[in-house]
Amino acid sequence: MYEVVVTGGAGFIGSHFVRRVLRREDVSRVTVLDALTYAGHTENLGEAFLDPRLAFVHGNILDGPLVDELMARHTAVVHFAAESHVDRSLTTADTFLTTNVLGTQTLAASAGRHGIEKFVHVSTDEVYGSLLEGSASEDDLVQPGVPYAASKAASDLVALSHFQTYGLPVCVTRSSNNYGPHQFPEKIIPLFTTRLLRGEKVTLHGQGQHVRNWLHVEDNCAGVELVLCEGEPGEIYNLGGGTDLTGRDLTAKLLALCGKDWDSVTYIPDRQANDLRYSMLWDKIARLGFRPARDLDEGLAETVDWYRRNPDRWAPMTRTPYAAGTQHSACATTPVTSARVEAHVH
Template identity: 75%
Template structure:
């Protein structure tokens, strides 16, 4: 029976992953380690707290003593914890490098000392940099253009170095843009949806021609789960296969689903280092049996409906986007709540 430590498990993608693996019969325990910053909220875990398998630890992956004490109690690590927003990385590159690179190294050190059975490091397609044509393969070198992507590329290399140097069974996943319920409203889909639902205007950079691949968060989590179980240590796996849209095309879908018109859209000058196009091949994971299942139209409609029905979850974040959840948490019966 596996005991899985999930870093960043109260964040958007991490919380969906936690709910998924709690349902697995071969998982005996899931411990979430999360700093509960502005993007991590215990409310994201919701009904997961009904499971006696779940424990939550409020802490930082840079806390080496805490990380060591947790890793020695688990058989696997799935590492989501990261600073993740491109625009924020322009203003706080040091924080991104500290959390994403040194935090990964802290976890990898503990995994090495305690002989962890599997270490899945979760990354992004942005490490490949822009591609005007063609698609990136897992063997292509990273070419990041912004501090966020550079910090993730560096953390990928750190994690993989622990496989090559120390034999830590590391796999890296790199996913395309995720969407789904309870994503922080700084990201484009919830940002546009929540502003339009309030009758406000939205802004498109440049002419809205930036191309991204959109993957439902549940499909990404299915891919990460498959890599946890069947991924070959030392390998990188791209997770995509969603739907490609320009930002203008994506905006058209969101306008229609929120009942808004193009009169709500303002075009603004492009931001710096805004990569025009990302694209990856995903055949390597497909060879393990991976197939994305969520239809984009259906998934986007469900996502926007969640924001329509749950303004209590996102409205406070639009007033104070840096606020973290302050709700007290009790560990499951038999577990001691740990914090620092």
């Protein structure tokens, strides 16, 4: 049976994973540890709170005593918690390094002390840097080009060092760009969608020629679940297989779905250190049986429809988009037994 700590489980990808893993009959406990900064919302977990196996802990991955208490009561960790927005990392790199690197160190060290049986560290294709041609394999060197990617590459190495040095059963996943419902409106798809739905203009960097691979969040979570259950300790798994699009091509699809035309788009100078293209090979995870299942056009239509139907969820976020540390209401929780942990349940 799996007893899983999911860090960042109230965020976009983490909450989708929590709902997915709770569908497994061999999961007896899932505890979400989330600091509820601006991109984490208990509302993202929704109906998962109806499951008595779910507990929610409002806390920070840098809180060593709290992390120790949770590790002592679980058998596995899936680590999503991270600062993840490239633009913000250009001005607040220290925050990214603290959370992503030191937070991972805190978790991995505690996991080792408490005999955790599987530690899945969730990362990104951005650690490989910009590739003008070809695709990165898991054996390629990391060459991050921006502070966010550098902090994730460093956290990958920290996690893997705990396998090499202490034998902690660590796996690392690196996924391409995720999209889907519930994403905080700072990344391009929810940002453009919410602006277009409000009748506002959107802005493309340069000429919109930057290439990204788009993978539905449910496909990414299926890959993470597969690595949790079948991944080989010490291995890295690229989670690709989505659809490559330039920024301009993606914008065209969002304009059509929102009923807008190119008059709603303006071009601005390119962002500094804006990687031109990401691309990964994903043969290794395919050998475990991973196959992306979601069609891009259907997934985008579903995503835009979610934002159209749920303005109450995203409209307040657009007023204070970087209110780090803001706590949110709608805090139905399942209590856990430890007195210390109960004090952190929000």
